[in-house]
Amino acid sequence: MVLIISQQTFDDAVRENIEELGLEPQEALEEAVTQFESQGVDLSSIIKELSLESSMEDDINAAVKKLKDLNKIDTPDKVLMDQMDVIRIECDKGLANKVAVGKAGAYNVLLDVLDTKRTFIVVERICLKTLTSLMTKQPDLLDSRGIQAMFRFLNPKVDFDLKKLTLRWIKECCVMHENNRQNIFNARILENLKDLLKDSNPEIIREVLSVFRALILDDDVRVEFGNAHEHARIIASEFLCYLTFLMKKFQLDESFIHDLILTVTALMVRNEFCKKVKDAQGIEMVMDIMNNFKSNERINRQCFKLIKALAGNDECKSYLIHKGLAPILTSALNENKSGITAVAGLSAIAALTLRSPDNSKALFEAGIPAVIVVIMKMYSDEKQVQKEGSRAIRNMVSRSRYQNETFLELGVEEVLQNNLNKFKDIEYDIKAALRDLGCKVNLKEEWTGKGGALSTGGFVS
Numbered sequence: 257m258v259l260i261i262s263q264q265t266f267d268d269a270v271r272e273n274i275e276e277l278g279l280e281p282q283e284a285l286e287e288a289v290t291q292f293e294s295q296g297v298d299l300s301s302i303i304k305e306l307s308l309e310s311s312m313e314d315d316i317n318a319a320v321k322k323l324k325d326l327n328k329i330d331t332p333d334k335v336l337m338d339q340m341d342v343i344r345i346e347c348d349k350g351l352a353n354k355v356a357v358g359k360a361g362a363y364n365v366l367l368d369v370l371d372t373k374r375t376f377i378v379v380e381r382i383c384l385k386t387l388t389s390l391m392t393k394q395p396d397l398l399d400s401r402g403i404q405a406m407f408r409f410l411n412p413k414v415d416f417d418l419k420k421l422t423l424r425w426i427k428e429c430c431v432m433h434e435n436n437r438q439n440i441f442n443a444r445i446l447e448n449l450k451d452l453l454k455d456s457n458p459e460i461i462r463e464v465l466s467v468f469r470a471l472i473l474d475d476d477v478r479v480e481f482g483n484a485h486e487h488a489r490i491i492a493s494e495f496l497c498y499l500t501f502l503m504k505k506f507q508l509d510e511s512f513i514h515d516l517i518l519t520v521t522a523l524m525v526r527n528e529f530c531k532k533v534k535d536a537q538g539i540e541m542v543m544d545i546m547n548n549f550k551s552n553e554r555i556n557r558q559c560f561k562l563i564k565a566l567a568g569n570d571e572c573k574s575y576l577i578h579k580g581l582a583p584i585l586t587s588a589l590n591e592n593k594s595g596i597t598a599v600a601g602l603s604a605i606a607a608l609t610l611r612s613p614d615n616s617k618a619l620f621e622a623g624i625p626a627v628i629v630v631i632m633k634m635y636s637d638e639k640q641v642q643k644e645g646s647r648a649i650r651n652m653v654s655r656s657r658y659q660n661e662t663f664l665e666l667g668v669e670e671v672l673q674n675n676l677n678k679f680k681d682i683e684y685d686i687k688a689a690l691r692d693l694g695c696k697v698n699l700k701e702e703w704t705g706k707g708g709a710l711s712t713g714g715f716v717s
Contacts, residue, residue, distance in 0.1 A: 259296050266302045266304075273285075316360050319360075337378065347389040348389055362386075363391075403439060406422055410448035430473065465515050513555060518558050539566065543580070543581060546588050550591055556588045561603075583622045589601035599640045636674070643685050
């Protein structure tokens with residue numbers, strides 16, 4: 257279980273370091289961080305900055321109070337907007353400033369502004385921008401009143417910018433906050449998002465996709481168990497077929513396609529969802545997209561990840577190669593082999609060829625061995641590349657030993673042997689590749705029987 261402390265506990269520790277140990281403020285801050293980290297405390301949600309000067313806090317309090325007072329009287333919209341801009345600019349200065357603005361009560365004041373019927377729609381736009389700025393990395397402020405305000409602006413008939421800004425606000429409130437995700441999800445937001453997906457404007461749909469991805473995050477260390485999988489299951493069950501259809505509708509829109517494939521991949525949490533994508537002709541769409549964006553690193557990287565996810569289903573794994581993916585994948589990886597893209601491509605190859613000699617044969621005939629070895633030589637010091645490359649080689653040759661000679665002629669044995677000295681923590685994968693290539697390797701017997709009991713590394717069962 258991760259150890260968690262409150263912001264107040266952290267601030268008190270910094271103050272004690274100053275008052276009792278006589279440290280300078282910056283030294284006191286660094287000492288507090290070191291102290292808590294040595295105790296195994298997670299500080300990811302803690303503001304590790306010096307407190308604002310009291311004069312600055314006074315200015316923030318005054319700015320929030322002025323906005324509150326202006327909203328109570330018949331104030332010109334321009335004056336109200338200018339005052340919200342003052343608060344938003346303050347929030348954008350840093351996390352410590354956001355916290356100070358939040359403590360001054362800006363959240364409720366901004367919701368009061370939204371509740372006040374204004375004839376000038378730009379007031380609401382500025383208000384939503386200010387709320388988003390205030391709550392980015394500070395989502396704890398959200399309550400039921402805020403969720404009600406969100407839903408008010410998710411109607412398809414609402415102004416375009418208001419919908420877009422509201423979706424961005426929702427997304428920021430879901431990041432690193434499991435309770436917000438659950439509360440928003442349980443408020444039946446999917447019904448609103450379903451209507452918005454019918455919008456013909458790709459900008460709105462992209463914002464909806466970002467909300468989908470935020471709802472299935474599992475990044476809140478304060479919660480032992482989240483609902484990420486369940487949210488993904490429900491979203492995928494209801495929307496996956498339509499999202500696959502959107503691949504065809506927007507197949508030439510680079511930014512949209514990237515976000516769409518990223519979202520579809522994130523929703524692949526069950527075996528049956530792979531089949532759902534296949535039945536909706538998603539596999540053909542992915543290959544068309546790879547052909548349309550042959551040299552686009554971002555899109556091909558996401559396509560590799562989606563292919564790996566789809567290969568988790570045996571039927572889809574065979575279908576991918578049957579439909580002609582092998583030469584497309586080989587060409588894409590050959591053209592897009594920066595570090596993180598190479599890892600995604602090699603991982604896709606490993607997934608496609610696992611216990612599948614037919615897939616291995618097709619990729620072999622498409623020239624993938626040369627691409628694998630070139631990448632491993634190119635990134636000889638990158639552990640993740642070497643790990644995925646070793647897995648890809650092992651799966652390629654494990655049931656297709658006729659490929660060994662080709663891999664060895666390409667010089668892969670030297671690469672793997674060098675890796676044994678460099679990367680001890682991926683030794684298993686490297687040795688498995690060497691073993692199946694028929695190379696000399698010193699294998700370690702992990703499990704031995706002693707008097708009816710099994711033991712490994714001192715553990716006895």
